[in-house]
Amino acid sequence: MTTVSPAHNDNRGELGYARELIAFRIGEQEFCVDIMSVREIRGWTPATPLPHSPSYVIGVINLRGAVLPIVDLAARLGFPRTEPTARSVIIVVRVEQQLFGLLVDAVSDILTITDEALQPTPDLASDLAKTFVRGVMAIEGRMISLIATDNVLPQFQAVA
Amino acid sequence: MDAMAEIRQTFFEECAEQLADLEAGLLAIENGEADSDTVNAVFRAVHSIKGGAGAFCLDDLVHFAHVFETTLDEMRSGRLDTSDKVIKIMLRSSDALADLVTVARDGGTADAERNATLIDELKGLVALAKGEEPPAPSAGAGAPAADGPTYDDGMGDLDFTPVAVDLSDLMGVGGDNTFKIEFKPNPRMYAKANDAIRVLRDLYELGEVKVTCNTGEVPLLTAIDPEGAYLSFSVELSTAESESKVREVFEFVEFDCDLSVEEVAPEMGEMDLDGVDPDIADILSRIKASDDDEAPSAVSDEPEEEEVEEAEPEAPVAKAEPEPVAEAPKAPPAPAKPAAPAPAPAPSAPKGEAQDAKGASGSPAQTIRVDLERVDRLIDLVGELVIHQVMLSQRAYQAGLARASDVAVGFDELEQLTREIQDSVMAIRAQPVKSVFQRLPRLVREVADISGKQVRLVTEGEWTEVDKTVIERLADPLTHMIRNAIDHGLEKPEKRLEVGKAEEGVVRVAAMHRSGRIVIEISDDGAGINRKKVKEIASDKGLIPADANLSDEEIDNLIFMPGFSTASEISSLSGRGVGMDVVKRSIQALGGRVSISSKPGKGSTFTMSLPLTLAVLDGMIVSVGDQTVVVPLTAIIETLQPKSSEVKSFGGDARLIQVRDAFLPLVDVARELGYSYEPSNATGGVAILVEAENGARSALLVDAIQGQRQVVIKSLEANYGRVPGIAAATILGDGRVALILDVDAVVATSRVEGNFFNQAAE
Numbered sequence: 072m073t074t075v076s077p078a079h080n081d082n083r084g085e086l087g088y089a090r091e092l093i094a095f096r097i098g099e100q101e102f103c104v105d106i107m108s109v110r111e112i113r114g115w116t117p118a119t120p121l122p123h124s125p126s127y128v129i130g131v132i133n134l135r136g137a138v139l140p141i142v143d144l145a146a147r148l149g150f151p152r153t154e155p156t157a158r159s160v161i162i163v164v165r166v167e168q169q170l171f172g173l174l175v176d177a178v179s180d181i182l183t184i185t186d187e188a189l190q191p192t193p194d195l196a197s198d199l200a201k202t203f204v205r206g207v208m209a210i211e212g213r214m215i216s217l218i219a220t221d222n223v224l225p226q227f228q229a230v231a
Numbered sequence: 232m233d234a235m236a237e238i239r240q241t242f243f244e245e246c247a248e249q250l251a252d253l254e255a256g257l258l259a260i261e262n263g264e265a266d267s268d269t270v271n272a273v274f275r276a277v278h279s280i281k282g283g284a285g286a287f288c289l290d291d292l293v294h295f296a297h298v299f300e301t302t303l304d305e306m307r308s309g310r311l312d313t314s315d316k317v318i319k320i321m322l323r324s325s326d327a328l329a330d331l332v333t334v335a336r337d338g339g340t341a342d343a344e345r346n347a348t349l350i351d352e353l354k355g356l357v358a359l360a361k362g363e364e365p366p367a368p369s370a371g372a373g374a375p376a377a378d379g380p381t382y383d384d385g386m387g388d389l390d391f392t393p394v395a396v397d398l399s400d401l402m403g404v405g406g407d408n409t410f411k412i413e414f415k416p417n418p419r420m421y422a423k424a425n426d427a428i429r430v431l432r433d434l435y436e437l438g439e440v441k442v443t444c445n446t447g448e449v450p451l452l453t454a455i456d457p458e459g460a461y462l463s464f465s466v467e468l469s470t471a472e473s474e475s476k477v478r479e480v481f482e483f484v485e486f487d488c489d490l491s492v493e494e495v496a497p498e499m500g501e502m503d504l505d506g507v508d509p510d511i512a513d514i515l516s517r518i519k520a521s522d523d524d525e526a527p528s529a530v531s532d533e534p535e536e537e538e539v540e541e542a543e544p545e546a547p548v549a550k551a552e553p554e555p556v557a558e559a560p561k562a563p564p565a566p567a568k569p570a571a572p573a574p575a576p577a578p579s580a581p582k583g584e585a586q587d588a589k590g591a592s593g594s595p596a597q598t599i600r601v602d603l604e605r606v607d608r609l610i611d612l613v614g615e616l617v618i619h620q621v622m623l624s625q626r627a628y629q630a631g632l633a634r635a636s637d638v639a640v641g642f643d644e645l646e647q648l649t650r651e652i653q654d655s656v657m658a659i660r661a662q663p664v665k666s667v668f669q670r671l672p673r674l675v676r677e678v679a680d681i682s683g684k685q686v687r688l689v690t691e692g693e694w695t696e697v698d699k700t701v702i703e704r705l706a707d708p709l710t711h712m713i714r715n716a717i718d719h720g721l722e723k724p725e726k727r728l729e730v731g732k733a734e735e736g737v738v739r740v741a742a743m744h745r746s747g748r749i750v751i752e753i754s755d756d757g758a759g760i761n762r763k764k765v766k767e768i769a770s771d772k773g774l775i776p777a778d779a780n781l782s783d784e785e786i787d788n789l790i791f792m793p794g795f796s797t798a799s800e801i802s803s804l805s806g807r808g809v810g811m812d813v814v815k816r817s818i819q820a821l822g823g824r825v826s827i828s829s830k831p832g833k834g835s836t837f838t839m840s841l842p843l844t845l846a847v848l849d850g851m852i853v854s855v856g857d858q859t860v861v862v863p864l865t866a867i868i869e870t871l872q873p874k875s876s877e878v879k880s881f882g883g884d885a886r887l888i889q890v891r892d893a894f895l896p897l898v899d900v901a902r903e904l905g906y907s908y909e910p911s912n913a914t915g916g917v918a919i920l921v922e923a924e925n926g927a928r929s930a931l932l933v934d935a936i937q938g939q940r941q942v943v944i945k946s947l948e949a950n951y952g953r954v955p956g957i958a959a960a961t962i963l964g965d966g967r968v969a970l971i972l973d974v975d976a977v978v979a980t981s982r983v984e985g986n987f988f989n990q991a992a993e
Contacts, residue, residue, distance in 0.1 A: 118968075121947075121957070121970070122904035122905045122954060122955070122956055122957060122970075124954065130968075133966055136612065136614055136962065137949070138945045138946070138960045138962075169950050170950050224951070
């Protein structure tokens, strides 16, 4: 169920499979992504909408000369769309060769957890949630879901 | 990439250069410039390929290159003339060599039969040069057997009668030969990390060797150039091998030494070591003793002297009498790398020589190889710099900076500088179109062969520079157009003679810069377009109404229509009906245009005009809803402000606009892009008249025109994917991303009403 980037385990033998995660908020819920996939975190800048794109793709912004698509993670997970504010945050992640941004409400924490702390996604979760949630964990009484970034962008091969 | 793969890649890169030099040289010889420099350059090109290939154990390549080289050597020594027949074989051999290099690089199989035929032909030339009868086919060293029909092909040209021949000269026969070899290394040889001892050791493998070292030229130590070469060697070799085998030993150092190999009667007097300097005698005995690479010792004084020089530059005399032999094993300048002396030590050496040889006449500027990614990154960064510079000055003025202040002047200068940097960086990617033009002679030869026509290719303006991205995508349309010119344009030789033209047709390819674009003209002196036939075919195929009244120009342009092909018989070259329309489309995809002019009986000229770079684009910046969109200028014909009387409703949401006498579809860009669900008010906006690739005109309705600007093209696909209706993105002066409209897609999809819209929802 869990995959761990190998580079991450090397010098943490005594902790077993430990990894660092960046936790963030969308509305009242907390999520996290593997810190290894995060390239940078930046403030919200207005995006240029892309025609004929899925509703969760807000548009593209200029990231130092590269065109960066921004995904409204809330909408992607099936929650109501986020209304971006000046305090919204874009988490720039890399999946293979592609860079894209995740729009979230706020970054809350950096967590170090072991794999034992990660529980499988509960069965009652919707299919959509299951596609993106790798597992859940309890940290100080809060529930935090681990997001897999692989499938967040729309799949173009299938369409075009 | 590991080191070996890297060297391999370098080898293939150099091969490409050598092959280009080879072909260019041969063509120069064909044009009568058979001076010794050119012949030498050609020889050296083949030689270097062979040397490098040997290091990578590319046996087929080595074998072919070797035969080729042997033939070229005859030409170099003046024994083989440079007649057309000879050069034709050479040119075909250079094509075959290029194929072998490609096979070696990418895998696959070479045309063994053709190569075998060529090898025989080359050997025939050697024999011819030596005044012998040509050798029997495929008798050469390990050449794949080729006989019968394949053989006839090449021999027909040459009028050869295959006759068995004594190949002792090539192959070597049993029995003892004695050679007297004078071998005097030049400093250059050592500079390339070759070493006399290795050469001499190789001689030992061939047979019995006696070496005399001539120390007569060694100057006093104070006068010694540490990197000089003062020793020469007289070798007496008694071997069962042939002279060519002996010369092979020297092949990597051949150009860097004075060498003479003479066959002498075996009973020539023996030479002893008594009279030789004891140190040298010691070295020589060590040479004999060392059978493997374990003790690569230096046979000459140079390495030791180098050591001395490094250790004690001020007082070389202090070490005037070191024990060179004792030091020798530690001193080899290049650690054992026996297999690859040619490519590894001095990748640029052969080229450098070639330049020297060509002398002052137009020696190319120095170049470096840079990863394209690095250049692209630099272009990205400079683009950002420009944007930030604009933003910074805009904000400064907004904050109340006076236009006349020193800071404002500084901003102006900064802007100037950044623009200059941008231009210079763009220029890095510019390359002469030569790299594409170089491939043409071969293409012309092949097409001419197949179509049975005689063609002379004339190229002009091959140093015209254009962006690398354009060059890469130039080759295909150009290839197609030249094929077309030969296959359809030129007449057969008999027909040409009939109408009083020279038997040989001329295809001219010229590149030039014209008003910020590159223009390439492909012209032939053939029959011109047969307008009657073209029109017939077009109406037969239903492309035009049978009674259409077309101007000459319109008829000429019919050949660009999809599904048009004039070839009455379908040849393997062109005439599959995917010809010129594909060419036109691929040129338009590059933001270019293509046109044709033709004079009956005189020939046709195709002119294609392309932007100098694909990295920037001239665009019209327009407002669509609250978004900014860029429309490529190449597509735009004119802009106009629609009056309500000119806009006609045409069923459903579709609207037409009357432009003079024509009614054109009015495409509502905001709706097409999904920026607005309501039809835009036509009279409040601007209509942009555009021409799609198929020549159809439409009008794009936008809200306002902001201006015209050159924009840097950014890929949307790198991080996202293809977006229908959008060609690419760019970054505007305010730092925001603007989308570049794909005019054809927007116009095309607007016709499939509704369909496009539904796609927008997930």
